[in-house]
Amino acid sequence: MGNGQLQRQVGEVWQDLSRKEERGYYRVWTVIPERPDRYHKQARFDKFRELPEATRPVWAVAVAEVNMILAAATAAVEVHLWDIQDMELKVTLKGHTGQVWDVKFSSNETTLASCSSDMTIRLWETSSGNPLGVLRGHSAGIRCLAFSYDGYLMSGDMDSNLCLWEAENPNPIKCWKAHEGNVHSLSFSKADPSMALSVGADGSVAAWFINREREESVLGGRFAGGDGSAVLSVATHPLDTGIVAVGNQDGGVWLWFFSPNAATGEAEVTGHNRLRGHTMAVWFVEFAHSGCLLASGSSDCTVRVWDVSRVERPTLTAIFKDRVFDVAATVSFSLFLPLLFRVSCMRVYLHIRLFRNLNLFSARVLALGAISCWWLASRGCEMFRCQFVLVACCLPWSCVAAMTRGDSHEELDGRVKLAQEMMRQRDLDALLLTTEANVRYFTGYFSSFWQSPTRPWFVIVPALGRPIAVVPTIGEDAFSRAHVDKVVTWPAPRVADEGVSDLLAVLTELPKGSGRFGAELGTHMSLRMPLNDFDRLKEQLATHGRSFVDGTDVVLRTRLLKSDNEIAKVETTCRSMSAAYGEIPDVVTEGMSEIEACNAVKRLFLSKGVDDTPYVICRAGPTSYSDIIGQPTERRLQTGDMMVLDAGGQIDGYFCDFNRNFAIGPPAQDVTDVYSKLFEATDAALQMIKPGTRFQELYTAMAGSLGISPTGGVGRMGHSVGLQLTEWPSIHPDETTALEEGMVLSVEPSLDIPGGSGRFLVTEEAVVVTKTGYRLLSERAPRSIPV
Structure with a gap:
């Protein structure tokens, strides 16, 4: 595939980042190494948006890199096979009865395996999607899968167990207890197919050595995966069996160096490095094929790329983050294309850096795939042939950055004006508010002090202008920063008069129209003031020709529709x-x-x-x-x-x-x-x-x-x-x-x-x-x- 064809396939379709209604999709980005000033943003799988919304959330993806097929495990208990070149849905695989947690292609890409909470593994023919068989042997939901480069399949479940399979045999070669709690991730070594690693909720990493002459023999040894928190992801170095990367629940990315001994099943740790930067759980780590780049995806909405060409001194190379797109709890960056270009390692880094401030990614990243760089030189990461293509599987979830704490004055003004329009329609001179949610909604005052029951708080929304607060003196400073026109106070607690006279003065000073004030008197409402005080207030207002009526409808309908x-x-x-x-x-x-x-x-x-x-x-x-x-x-x-x-x-x-x-x-x-x-x-x-x-x-x-x-x-x-x-x-x-x-x-x-x-x-x-x-x-x- 030439560069021009790739540009037409991926680069011509641009996605308007403001189209917030398109929820649940795959995204494809590509970086063209020979044009550092060019990047191509988001080709769409258009047919994906035509699927029922309930099928769109995606929990895992896998890519057949030669056959250009993307497999996606959806929330609808289905597996979708997509033709990446045509961006068309090829076939939907059905059979599982529980959530599909992982999908993996075999090394020759002829077989796809999927695992589920229904405690089964299903095998499918990649080219047609035809079922090849069902593997049973686990007694709990199956969380993760890994194929070895010589045809073995390993699976990990939610009850601490691993099973080893030959793909054509419906019975496991061996099952054994590996961790305490969930097995979160598996990885076969690319340098030594007889070695696999597993990580679990107990905070450990386990190395397993498969005896090819006695297949029922599996030896293993465990070591800590970091600081004691659950280990969520693992990746083996493609060239060195003694290096493994893991991601932890606390946000740590660790490089562990160990000396594997297949004869004894021991894994002696010789050192480690922690890569700091993520602030939340790291759900996936993956080495580039060269071994000199490591990518990590996290719940903190970032994908970080690290230079690990010198494993003793890894450095951060790039950060991908998006403050615009509503993306998923599950994102996978997994596709790489055939060898196209030769560029220097530093130039590849330059291209990645171009994205640092473009804010292309946002999501809680649970799955991450290989970055496509082949190592052509003998050492030092000097030459690559690269074409970066990142495939994202997206759910309808926003990133934390989309939320702004507090209530802006513009939004509060809009709420007050909407209520005032309804008040005019109902012939109300003002609205009396006494409860936490209603006071917060119209003034922005937000405090835990509502837990103190001895002091009432009053807010009046007049027919025109900003609200007026009548509150104990302890709240004067806080309400002076709220969305109010003025603050009237009294020294509470004052048992003989808990603000009633002050409230009466404010209400009677308001311009008189109908003489009717709305209050929280109806269904879904309550008054947060002594009933005796409310009765006394009503009696005193009556002498001024004023009265209270139910204002519930105004409050409920104003609060009904939520802002962005x-x-x-x-x-x-x-x-x-x-x-x-x-x-x-x-x-x-x-x-x-x-x-x-x-x-x-x-x-x-x-x-x-x-x-x-x-x-x-x-x-x-x-x-x-x-x-x-x-x-x-x-x-x-x-x-x-x-x-x-x-x-x-x-x-x-x-x-x-x-x-x-x-x-x-x-x-x-x-x-x-x-x-x-x-x-x-x-x-x-x-x-x-x-x-x-x-x-x-x-x-x-x-x-x-x-x-x-x-x-x-x-x-x-x-x-x-x-x-x-x-x-x-x-x-x-x-x-x-x-x-x-x-x-x-x-x-x-x-x-x-x-x-x-x-x-x-x-x-x-x-x-x-x-x-x-x-x-x-x-x-x-x-x-x-x-x-």
């Missing part, structure tokens, strides 16, 4: 929570009490970037649970339990609310059946979400899928989310409000376990309504129950 920045806050919270939920099997174990599990989950949420976790419920019981609102207990988790974790995390005061279910040991069949029905019911609702659909129609769709009464019986099956954990409107059979772009929802179907035991299951996903449909904010729950 509000959505970004919810989405960022959801992303952090999704990352935490994915690690629950490594954190919550049999024998823990519900309280211990709940506290561990809270720590995990905070470690993933959530500011606070005001709401975390952990309940479990034999086969299932009987409530999802009670406090956790001292009851110990045991085999046969079903556990629900329902959490509302916050970032900058904005909630994301969704739950996840986990089984302690294999779940009962009736529980599995109910979970599958709930998964399908959620899909039924998601397919209905678009502007114009009524909330009651979402309820009807889920009820119909579950086979329950469409007129109620289980309360609601979801709600809105924002500054409060649950907001109006609810997904309820009587709710006639229509969906609009900018609404944020939690879709939450539930169903009883058969038998009349009073136990049930509930699932939940967070979504935002878009112009044409919806976008998932939470990472979609797996189709089968995580064990």
Whole structure:
């Protein structure tokens, strides 16, 4: 393929970076080495955007470099094979019944292997997509795969075990316990195909040596993978069997130097270097084919490229980051093209540096592939033939950089003016606000001091102008920086008069129109002041010809549609929570009490970037649970339990609310059946979400899928989310409000376990309504129950 053809294939299609509605896609970039002033940005797999949105999230990719085929494991429990040259979907591979976690091509590219939480490996013919067989032998979901260069296949599962296979044999050659907890990543040595490395949640790296004369003999030795945190990724040096790179959960990238001994199975560590820069989990590391470049991808939204030609002194060469595109929780950079050019190593670095400030990448990077440089000189990385092509598989998640903390005065002005327009329509002179969410929404005042119940806080939104704050003196300085016109104070606590006289003075000084003031008196509202004080205030206002009426409608409808920045806050919270939920099997174990599990989950949420976790419920019981609102207990988790974790995390005061279910040991069949029905019911609702659909129609769709009464019986099956954990409107059979772009929802179907035991299951996903449909904010729950 010539340079001109490559430019036509990849470079001619430019993507408008402002088109935020295109969610879930593959991206292809290329660097043309002979033109350092040229780079070609994003060719699109157009057919990918025509697929149902539920199939778009991609968990893993692999590339057949000679045959130019891309394999992608999607959230729809399918594997897609794409023709990279034509950018067309060739075939969809179906057969797995659980989430597909990894895909790998054999070294000769004739076979594709896929592994799943359904505990199987499926083999496919690359050219046609025809199934070649199913490998069974694991007793837990399978997380990762690796092919050796001489045809062996190794697999690692979520219960610490490895299995070694010959591709044509449905039974494993050998299975053995490798780590404590999840096996996260595998890599066969390119320099010595008899050596493989595995890494796990226990923070260790294990080297395994396969005896070719006695295939049932596998020797191995383990060493630490860094600082004790879980090791998530591993790559072997292509030329030196004694060098391995690993990525850690704490953001560390480590180069380990060891002396492998295949005869004894020992791996004696001789040294190590830490490459510092990432601030969050490093989900993938990969050496270039030359061995002098190392790439690492992280949850901090960056891909970093390191010069490791001198392994004792590695240096950072380039950083790829994007503040514009909404990209995925899963990104893979995996494709390299045939040998085209010869350029010096330094010139290759120059081309990479061109991207440093172009902000081409953003995502929580979970998968990363080889950078295409072949080593042509004997030493020193002196000559390459290179064509960089980066294939990104993208999910509908924004990077943290898209979120701005706080509320701008422009946004607050818009909220106040919208409320004032509604007030004019309802003939209200002002609006009295007393509760945390409403005061924050209209003034930007955000504080934990709301936890002190002895002091009321009052904000008046007049018919014209900015709000007025009537607050205790302790809040004067904070409110002076809020979006208010003036601050009136009193020295609280003052039992005889907790600001009532001051509030009365402000209200009666306002221009009198109808004499009606709106207050938080209706459904979904509450007053945060003593009822006796409110009654006294009403009596005194009456002497001035003024009165209170219900202003709930104004507040609810003003807060209903979220701005881009509000959505970004919810989405960022959801992303952090999704990352935490994915690690629950490594954190919550049999024998823990519900309280211990709940506290561990809270720590995990905070470690993933959530500011606070005001709401975390952990309940479990034999086969299932009987409530999802009670406090956790001292009851110990045991085999046969079903556990629900329902959490509302916050970032900058904005909630994301969704739950996840986990089984302690294999779940009962009736529980599995109910979970599958709930998964399908959620899909039924998601397919209905678009502007114009009524909330009651979402309820009807889920009820119909579950086979329950469409007129109620289980309360609601979801709600809105924002500054409060649950907001109006609810997904309820009587709710006639229509969906609009900018609404944020939690879709939450539930169903009883058969038998009349009073136990049930509930699932939940967070979504935002878009112009044409919806976008998932939470990472979609797996189709089968995580064990």
